[in-house]
Amino acid sequence: MSKPDFMSMTRGELRKYILEHREDEEAFQIYLDRFTSDDAVIFPAPQTIEDLENFPQLHQQHLDQRRNQA
Numbered sequence: 001m002s003k004p005d006f007m008s009m010t011r012g013e014l015r016k017y018i019l020e021h022r023e024d025e026e027a028f029q030i031y032l033d034r035f036t037s038d039d040a041v042i043f044p045a046p047q048t049i050e051d052l053e054n055f056p057q058l059h060q061q062h063l064d065q066r067r068n069q070a
Contacts, residue, residue, distance in 0.1 A: 006030045 006014060006027055014031050021027060041062070046052040 003027075007034075011035055 003024075003026070004017065006017075007030070009017065011034075014027065014034075018024065018027050018031055043058075043062075046055060
């Protein structure tokens, strides 16, 4: 049985395949390579209640910055 063409699959199709074929390391690696962004911004988790309360504003600032870069 031949493997499907992972590169032509959508994200949802590839995810479904991986969940059904958990032993397929090649498919999993392709998923990670295709859908992991090198320029992803990772924010630290809120450390205080104040940080958590300010999250909506911080998130909106991040979205605005991304829109301005596009």
